Amino acid sequence: MxxxxxxxKVQIGSGQEVxxxxxxxxxxxxxxxxxxxxxxTDAQRDAIDQAMERFAVVVFSDQKLxxxxxxxxxxxxxxxxxxxxxxxxxxxxxxxAQINDISNxxxxxxxxxxxxxxxxxxxxxxxxxxxxxxxxxxxxxxxLHARVVPPEGGETEFADMRAAWDELPAKLxxxxxxxxxxxSMIYSRGKIGFTDxxxxxxxxxxxxxxxxxxxxxxxxxxSLFLSAHIGRIEGWQTPEAxxxxxxxxxxxxxxxxxxxxxxxVNDLVIWDNRTTMHRGRSFESHTYPRDLRRVTVxxxxxxxxxxx
Ligand code: OGA
Ligand code: MN
Numbered sequence: 001m002x003x004x005x006x007x008x009k010v011q012i013g014s015g016q017e018v019x020x021x022x023x024x025x026x027x028x029x030x031x032x033x034x035x036x037x038x039x040x041t042d043a044q045r046d047a048i049d050q051a052m053e054r055f056a057v058v059v060f061s062d063q064k065l066x067x068x069x070x071x072x073x074x075x076x077x078x079x080x081x082x083x084x085x086x087x088x089x090x091x092x093x094x095x096x097a098q099i100n101d102i103s104n105x106x107x108x109x110x111x112x113x114x115x116x117x118x119x120x121x122x123x124x125x126x127x128x129x130x131x132x133x134x135x136x137x138x139x140x141x142x143x144l145h146a147r148v149v150p151p152e153g154g155e156t157e158f159a160d161m162r163a164a165w166d167e168l169p170a171k172l173x174x175x176x177x178x179x180x181x182x183x184s185m186i187y188s189r190g191k192i193g194f195t196d197x198x199x200x201x202x203x204x205x206x207x208x209x210x211x212x213x214x215x216x217x218x219x220x221x222x223s224l225f226l227s228a229h230i231g232r233i234e235g236w237q238t239p240e241a242x243x244x245x246x247x248x249x250x251x252x253x254x255x256x257x258x259x260x261x262x263x264x265v266n267d268l269v270i271w272d273n274r275t276t277m278h279r280g281r282s283f284e285s286h287t288y289p290r291d292l293r294r295v296t297v298x299x300x301x302x303x304x305x306x307x308x
Contacts, residue, residue: 081298178213
């Protein structure tokens with residue numbers, strides 16, 4: 001079967017059906033048959049959960065949503081994480097404190113100047129990562145909705161960490177299976193040379209331990225839990241740790257594992273942070289506005305609890 005054209009159909013009651021068309025050989029799908037501006041039924045939510053277990057990234061097009069609708073939709077899948085990134089809690093362009101402002105805009109709607117700290121820290125999103133991997137209980141799903149997109153660039157890329165694990169050479173699997181990494185925003189920002197943190201911010205960003213190989217609580221599948229937020233491996237010398245993480249990241253983000261999403265206004269993309277990594281791509285961010293909004297559903301436990 002040609003996997004790129006696989007269609008996954010789910011009955012949602014009273015003769016209705018929704019469909020998911022697979023986009024890449026191992027993951028990612030385009031959803032059909034949803035209007036997310038209306039409250040979704042339990043059957044619709046279960047269909048999305050099923051699709052997420054299979055595809056890990058699901059794209060919904062033409063969904064005109066305001067912040068409240070985006071929040072209500074996300075909240076159907078579990079408790080929403082507080083926004084206001086762990087590092088900076090002073091930025092408030094958006095009224096709802098649980099919506100992450102993924103934009104290059106200031107509160108007055110103009111484009112941030114080059115030396116804006118939020119802008120510089122936000123550039124960390126261009127590194128491959130998993131959302132909130134620096135929290136004790138890392139994120140489950142992220143929901144990202146596009147309001148304004150630039151004419152060129154600014155795509156978001158996703159990589160399938162289950163497929164990457166499956167394809168990893170056996171010897172390497174053995175080597176990495178039991179490793180525990182330390183994650184912090186300070187590490188990811190440090191990788192792009194952003195080190196301007198206050199003592200209080202550093203304290204708030206105390207590294208948290210996470211398994212490098214984790215098991216999905218429902219499907220039982222293993223995946224690599226990589227992220228730019230990783231700065232150490234427990235019991236390892238740091239240079240060796242950084243180089244291993246870099247090698248694994250390079251492997252796991254090879255083209256066979258990646259889906260690139262080219263944003264249209266009113267696209268909504270959901271991804272599972274437990275089984276994928278993602279990164280933003282650059283665009284002319286001093287010239288064009290790009291305004292995306294994100295809500296994030298909390299995971300259920302630290303990865304240290306996983307049985308691997
Ligand atoms: C995010 C993120 C990347 C992008 O919203 O979590 O990493 O392309 N976004 O904006
Ligand atoms: Mn992210």
